[in-house]
Amino acid sequence: MATSAFARLPGFRDFPPEDLALRSHIQEAWRRVSRRYGFLEYDGPPLEPLELYVEKSGAEIAGQLYAFTDKGGREVAMRPEMTPSLARILGDRSRGMSKPIRWFAMPQLFRYERQQRGRLREHFQWNADIVGEDDVAADAEVLAVAIDGLRELGLTAADFRARVSDRRLLREVLRAQGVAEDRLAAAFGIIDKLERMPRDKARAALVTDAGLGAAEADALLDFFDSADIAAVQTRFGDRDEVGVELERLKQYVAALTAMGLGEYVEVDLRIVRGLAYYTGIVFELFDRQGELRAICGGGRYDRLLELVGGEPLPAVGFGMGDVVLGELLAERGLIPAYARSLDYFVVSISAEQRPEALRIAHALRDRGSSVAYSLKEQSVTKQLKAAAREGAREVLIVGPDELARGCVVARNMGSGGEREIALSELS
RNA sequence: GUGGGCGUAGCUCAGUUGGUUAGAGCGCCUGACUGUGGCUCAGGAGGUCGCCGGUUCAAAUCCGGUCGCUCACCCCA
Known part of the structure; x- marks a missing residue:
């Protein structure tokens, strides 16, 4: 064409x-x-x-x-x-x-x-x-x-x-x-x-x-x-x-x-x-x-x-x-399906968590993980859609309540299960 | 270099003997849904109909040329 x-x-x-x-x-x-x-x-x-x-x-x-x-x-x-x-x-x-x-x-x-x-x-x-x-x-x-x-x-x-x-x-x-x-x-x-x-x-x-x-x-x-x-x-x-x-x-x-x-x-x-x-x-x-x-x-x-x-x-x-x-x-059907993959996608609940989200993302990258996040402020729904689209294995949700308790929520994108990770483990 | 087939949306395609604003599915974007993705629903963007010329009141549709794709020949990493 x-x-x-x-x-x-x-x-x-x-x-x-x-x-x-x-x-x-x-x-x-x-x-x-x-x-x-x-x-x-x-x-x-x-x-x-x-x-x-x-x-x-x-x-x-x-x-x-x-x-x-x-x-x-x-x-x-x-x-x-x-x-x-x-x-x-x-x-x-x-x-x-x-x-x-x-x-x-x-x-x-x-x-x-x-x-x-x-x-x-x-x-x-x-x-x-x-x-x-x-x-x-x-x-x-x-x-x-x-x-x-x-x-x-x-x-x-x-x-x-x-x-x-x-x-x-x-x-x-x-x-x-x-x-x-x-x-x-x-x-x-x-x-x-x-x-x-x-x-x-x-x-x-x-x-x-x-x-x-x-x-x-x-x-x-x-x-x-x-x-x-x-x-x-x-x-x-x-x-x-x-x-x-x-x-x-x-x-x-x-x-x-x-x-x-x-x-x-x-x-x-x-x-x-x-x-x-x-x-x-x-x-x-x-x-x-x-x-x-x-x-x-x-x-x-x-x-x-x-x-x-x-x-x-x-x-x-x-x-x-x-x-x-x-x-x-x-x-012969031997071409592997093309799939994007990412270890983590970091989601910020609001703009206030942005600096902490950036810090976490970079700390994980320094450790060798592949990490992405939305480059502009978006609703949580959109950020999760983006995470799914990019093949994230796990989403780290950085919100005010969790930060106050010194942790983030880690959501497994395959099972949907969630657990909490202490901020001390992400530095 | 030679010959056949095919060019319509990002992709796969529909489009009746030529007839008014060219369609569908998928994908994309937006919203329902500013603390939870996949599902659903609603809306939207996106097309010089490959290009040029001809025939005609009128061309995606017919004709010619051209470019591209594709298959075969030639040849072969």
Whole structure:
């Protein structure tokens, strides 16, 4: 509605308290889980040099940047993702840091594209990364963080699943199926789109872009109908190169199973992910209903830090946005009701009690309680209505009779019961 | 960037083949109720009918454009 003279920019959100409550609910859960895993919080600038993204993330991302030329003639971009910033920050200081580095952030990210369901021009994204450890245990740890982030918000294995793959294994499978070295990138792109593409179109793409014969393409498509560990084993288990990669993926799944998270994990080699910098295990989290776009995506990116000019360090991490997650929580009825709350509301019977009421309110605030009172002189009825509206747990009624006896009346707003509190307890 | 659907009060919506001062519920404000909230009752504020133009004696209603929202495509954090 264009009632205001100044409308919001398309794709951007306002956060009045009732909406900020949901965002905080999500972010507090993310932060709790991050700390539980020993991750440290960091942040970076929301505006970065454009070139930080154009080469590193792939052409797809570069085309949809919120970018412009600043007053100093610099080409800049609102950050569309956090990983390049992380790589730069670590590039400057990782040499002096003990490994592995476990960091998390909750940046607001920006993309310039038309908004649609689950996708705005701005969102908050939880990032957690482990840098400096190439063992598959780090990959498992990172996925466990992501899964626990959702569990912390009340979601269960009935609500979402993690689909995992490994680009190294996929590469060996494609090679085994006859894809030439210089066609691997094209084949990756086709596999990534398999689920959104009609089968005959996929077959045609495999023939023209990946250089396969019609029979090979069909065989590959059959394989990707159920591209899990058993399928790989049955089909390509006799090849050593495949076996090595398969073993690592098995360890990955075994680690997550040992943590008790096995029911969340499904191996599916169709998961590739668009970003160019991923080098190993990749994963995406989806709602079980399959109605929403991916809730979370991540993987291993062992070359990125080096590309950005830092110490060559292996790394693995993920990003999880607040928009799709919020939709899933809403669908599952997991958004807590918004309610104002206050420990005390101080009511003055008349203007004469005002100074004493202010003194009491401030004494309670000094003790850490949340306290409010009517800012103008009002009838007791109105003050109580205000107290109820603001969610006060207890109302302190400061009246002449009680003050004369050295006390105030404390009214419990839930039960309606009243008791007296001595002024000596409120100093 | 392409295409579909939708724009009426703060919110959810009604508004008949175009017809006089555009309505309801919820919310908000005031009062009944200047020493006790939730309930009830009475009253009130709040609308360039997204915007611009056209057709017409007459437009919320029909037409065109535009902006916004939304869904899908493209693409994907």
